[in-house]
Amino acid sequence: MAEPQIDHIVVDVRDRIAEGAEIYRRLGFQLTPMGKHSLGSANHLAIFGTDYLELLGTDVPGGALRPDLEPFPVGLNGLVFRGYDSEALQARLMAAGVPVQPANAFFRPADLPDGSQADAKFKTVRLDRSAAFDGRLYWCEHLTPEHVWRKEWQEHPNGALGVARMLLSVRDPERQAAMFRRMFGAEAVRTTDDGRALLRLGAAAVVEAAPHAAVAAELGNAAPDPAGRGDHLAVLGLKVRDLGATAALLRTNKVPATVSAGLVRVPARAAMNTTIDFMA
Template identity: 25%
Template sequence: MSAEAQYPLGIDHPLVTVHDHAAALEMYCKMGFSPSPVSFHPWGTVTTLMMFPSNFIELIGVDDLSKFGTNSTNGFCFGRQLGAFLEHEEGVSLVALHSKDARADHVRLTENGLTSQGLIDFRRRMTLPNGKHDEAVVSLGLFIDPELPDASNFICHQHRPELIWVKGWQNHTNGADGILAVTYLADPKRLESRWRAFYGDQVRFNGDALEADTGCGVFRAISAETAAKEFAGISLPKANAERPHAIAIRLNTKSLDDVRTILKRNAVAHVDAAERVLVEPSAAGNVILEFVQTI
């Protein structure tokens, strides 16, 4: 699947939100990612992308608090939202969902009963692999649930997708080529109605997990008991309060052996299992990166 073939509301990108963006970026490079150049949002955040053919990880931090309030809508400011998240911890603060028509998707989702803070349009200056500068044009639809702040979403419509899905940014030495799943630590019942508003009958229980098939990756919700079994041997991300929050991003790699070699060579903390490799959350911005090889 490519960005052009992405399903509406498929997993577009989780926001791995960190205090020290430069230090976290250095760790992601040590894991074998080849990130896009650093760029900045108008509301004061700094960002880098780990691009894959159909989705990506956004590594994001706060750069300039004085810009909080820029591009705010109905009192909501993206920079302030991420700053508030960082006041209690790092990790996946939000997950963006793919859209090719933010306004139409926004209408449909609000009609499904989801609360929205509105729409934001903005531009972001960026540097392409050839060194030239250009400007991404983006529309966001905000669906932040105050009862589920760290399990919320926004829809993301890239009006110039060719500036985001740059093939030169998709060649990672660790062989990663896509996000397969985002796993939440939560009572599955807490997330069921929200996910059904997005995905309808594509939400179902699979053993101990509630799963929502987005068409481009799966959202999963598991209990603390299930998480302890599924991620035995590795630390779970630190959380200062019990609430639904993402704990793992599952990535496909073309070669688990390459992942193992890179992580060992660069002394990145990880757990090596027979059919997957788990990077410790302390090395990845307070989220487990779970590498698997599906083919």
């Protein structure tokens, strides 16, 4: 079984995409030009080394959202793993007892460096919403990765290099652990003495499910507003090149943040209801 790998993380901005882009640029991210999906949504991306952050919504203020985005508030709602051979992946997951939907193909036009245009093409396999946290979990297969991972988009003023930690706030970490085992195999998941479930993504990243009380104690007033969600994504952790430089940029841009050993934390209220940890 292939080792799990983060493909991208999604922050829903709903019909506030211009505001979200302004905020994330102030946080030190270089964003791609707005893209418009054949599914009817719009996005900006912050491209890292092997993964990326997506601001997802609609480009029309007050406009209708994609039906699968409509139930979710502004905030961190999408956990996306790298997919390959989507139809075979969907069959394997179903055989393992993972309730997923059929593979879905879509595209968005992409402007190329030479001034021409081509379609960035994708296939996704989505987990049934009732089987996971109150958010979206899916696999994304890139049919044209060259239109996404372009070197001129991968340098960020905040020094972000890639996703290092995703923290889920949940009622029952073992429920999440059991689903991750069916997805990726028992060897990919472990539980800690304090009741957390850890899905290890190679040597560099982890998806962590912790009880609501433990997450509340860790984040305090930096926590996101659940806004009606139950089990939900609470923290996006990003590895950066130079933590001191990241902290200095946030101060210059007047972004509230707390600094501790190996960590600069931006509260959710300053990042579209998403707690962001910049990590050494």
